[in-house]
Amino acid sequence: MRYRALIIDVSAKSWELREYRLDEVLGPIDFGIKLHLEDVESWKRSPYDPSNALVLGAGVFAGSKLFGCHRVAVVFRSLETMGLHVSTMGGVAYKFIGCGVHAIAIVGRAHKPTIVFIRGSEKGVESVNFVNIEPHHLESIYAGYGGRKGAYALEKWLIDTFWDYISETHARPIVVGPAAWRTIFGALVSVDVDLTRRDLVEGSEEFAARGGPGSVLAQVHNVAAIVAGGTWRPQLPTTLLNMSELSKYVSDALGKDYSSAVTEATTKYRYDPHYGAGGTFGVNYPHYRELLPLFNFNSIYLRKEIRKRIADLIIEHYWKPFKEEVFEKSKVWRTCGEPCPAACKKVWRGKKVDYEPFEGVGPLIGVMKLDKSVKVVDEIDQLGFDAIEIGHVIAWLLESVYRGLLEPEDIGISERPILDPLLLNVDLWSRNAELALELVRGLVNKRTEVLKLVAELGIRRAAKILDDRYVARVSALGLRFEDLAIYLPFGSHGYMTPNFYWTPGFLVPIPITGRYWTNYSTTFMEPEEYAKTVFVRALKEYELDNAGFCRFHRGWAEKILAKLYECLGVSIDIDEHAKEMYRKIVEYNVKADAKPRFLESERAKDVIVTLATELGASEWESKFSKNRDDALKEWWSRFAKAFAELLGIDPSYAEL
Ligand code: SF4
Incomplete structure (x- = not known):
């Protein structure tokens, strides 16, 4: 088996098929890293340059009968972090895989807002078509169509307008909403399609959202939607296609019954x-x-x-x-x-x-x-x-x-x-x-000047501008705008906000945050110990995403991932492979001026410091009470050093 990818240039309206050996590209994230770091070298230019490829792809188990293996991973240079980012959406690969490839990469910039159609047949990709939509028409759909608005209205309009195509290919559209065109916080949105009712399946909506991949698709490539489906099926061994064979294989690998293992883990x-x-x-x-x-x-x-x-x-x-x-x-x-x-x-x-x-x-x-x-x-x-x-x-x-x-x-x-x-x-x-x-x-x-700033530049840059604009209020209150925001800074302008947990896990120096590629439990420990736990989770979560697995299935899937790859004739050390890929993400981000930087907001610092008190880490509590910033810098830089050592890179990947 080879990893198949389609490079779609929306300026030239052309497409090119590429195939990779699995020891080279094992999944969508590897493909995204390779493309960005080695081929298009997107770090050399602005993230708004059309070389900022939007990679969207399935793992190599898509098309099999394994539970939870049809997640799609999206790899792109984020307009928020300024570095390479990965976001995922569940279930989408179940229909997407029919289009004839595991992954697509959108490059170039369409002249008008465009919808990309990809149709697969038994032999592979059959056609790629580009349909323009006038901006005012898109706006009118967003304003309301079929009882919905925004992204949902666009998807419903696609179902109604291209019903023959969608019913034949079973394609599940991936769309962007107005937020993707007007802010840097836009998600990719995909609601499953009920082919009998010819409508969206209420409750099945999925979002690849963190880092704003929708904004990249819309603002960088001028693409409003991707509609991909068809009848192609990857060549998979019967062990992964026949439910009773699969059940036996997985049960043997796990040492326990497959269905009880899944039930227990989820x-x-x-x-x-x-x-x-x-x-x-x-x-x-x-x-x-x-x-x-x-x-x-x-x-x-x-x-x-x-x-x-x-x-x-x-x-x-x-x-x-x-x-x-x-x-x-x-x-x-x-x-x-x-x-x-x-x-x-x-x-x-x-x-x-x-x-x-x-x-x-x-x-x-x-x-x-x-x-x-x-x-x-x-x-x-x-x-x-x-x-x-x-x-x-x-x-x-x-x-x-x-x-x-x-x-x-x-x-x-x-x-x-x-x-x-x-x-x-x-x-x-x-x-x-x-x-x-x-x-x-x-x-x-963008109803006010302040909202326009935030929508276009994000929290970190907007906060600095607001500090200057409202300097009298800032000095009267002794409070800067960024002090109320919680984020990890990246390089000169990038940042990422944490998920909603009281944990240091999203604020430590790691290349990709705002996702679960970390230890996000409510814990505080010595930085070297904590770095080990974050490191393990970062690699494991990458492995799941790259394989297209839903992390809610991690309890069983993680344990047998290597065994599942063996089924495809791939016998590599998955953890070593993950390390190598993770190092490449760091390399990209260093080149892209997106190194993790020490925390600059009071609230972000306090998220970590107060947790030490909450959990009774007395030694650090007393260090923090003597000199919070110095002690936190020590904790944070010791984390960076330990993390760098585990990964085999230079500690200068992070900036104090
Ligand atoms: S647990 Fe994962 S695979 Fe299952 S329905 Fe939820 S998102 Fe989908």
Whole structure:
């Protein structure tokens, strides 16, 4: 078997097939790294240059009967981090693989907004077609079509307009929404298609969002959608195609029955009897409780008793109504689009509810009512935003108003937010949902000068400009804009915000953050020990993504990945291969001026420092209390040194 990829030049409207030996390119991430680092050398130019290839591809197990192996990985140079980034979306490869290749790379820039169609037959790629769409037409679809708007409307329009093509090829469109054209926070959006009802499958929507791949597809390549499908099937051994053979092979490799291993490993995501709920929303709230990040992470400064009281309110007002409806009454559970016993998509009144989007415009900004946050999440999704990033943007801007750095009119909101955690008043706090909705719409329309800055430049660069613009407020309050934002800086301009966990894991010097390529448990330890745990997870998560596996299946898939590759005749040391690829990502980012830099925001520093106190790491607690910045620099640079040693690179990959 070879890894097959299609390079599609949307300026020249041409395409070229490439094939790679599996010891050279084992999956979509390897292909993306190779293309960016060695072929197009995108680090040499601006990330807005058309050489910034958008690579989108399946793992080599796509087309098999393995559970959870149809994730698509997207590799691109992020307009946020300025370095190479990887994002993924579930289930999409299940239909995409029919187009005749494992992966595609979009290069060049189309003259007009374009939809790329790729059709595969038994022999491979049969045709690639380019259909232009006038900007005003695209806008009118985004404004409303088929009862939806934004990205969802575009996908519905594609289904209706190109129904013959879609019904023949079973293609599942991948689209961008307005956020991708007007901000750097745009996601790739794909909702599964119900071919019988000729409609979108409610609850199966997937987003490749972190780092903004949608913005790269739209703003760099002028592409609005990719529609790929067909009848091609990769040549896979029968062991991976015949369910009973596969079951025996996996059971032998695991030393336990395949289906019980899958059930056990995915309990959290399907249904955990301990909580009487499942899915990330269903489990994270009762699990993390007083460790949840609340009020733009201001919870890290609160006494545990107060945090416990707020957590009780969250459980009562936010989590219980979800649990009752989704696990006791309606039980609408969906998959991402591939057959999967975990069915992790839990649907509440027609909307898929996951922890992070509902945390970002939920308790992170004081909102603890599902009927309020669901409207904001739905708006974020339809506009095609990265929900985690936009959660940070909203929380940061609202707190900037709350603290007096901004006035409500600076960001186009109708009143001051209510962000006092000591109020213990769910009704009052939940009023912030309306302001969040105003902000989401304001950002996509760049309604004020401040919102325009944030939408186009991201949090880090906008914060520095705002420090100058509002210098009097900054000096009167003794507070800079970036002090309220939480991110890891990369090079001169890049940054990435963390996922919503109280952990150092997203703020340590690693080349790719904002994803689970780290240890994100609530822990604090010696930097050398912590570096080891982050290193292991970074490699393992890369391995899963590169193989196209859903990380919710990591509990069993990770253990037998090498054995699964053996089935394809690949016998390489997967961990060594992962190390090599990870080193290349570091190499790319060093060349692209995207080295991880020491934290520059007070809040980001405090996320780590307060955790040491919370967890009783007394030696570090006392070091931090004597001189927080010096001690944190020591911890952070010792981490970088240890991480570099593990990876076999120079510690200068990170900047103090
Ligand atoms: S656990 Fe969820 S995201 Fe993963 S394969 Fe199953 S349905 Fe898809």
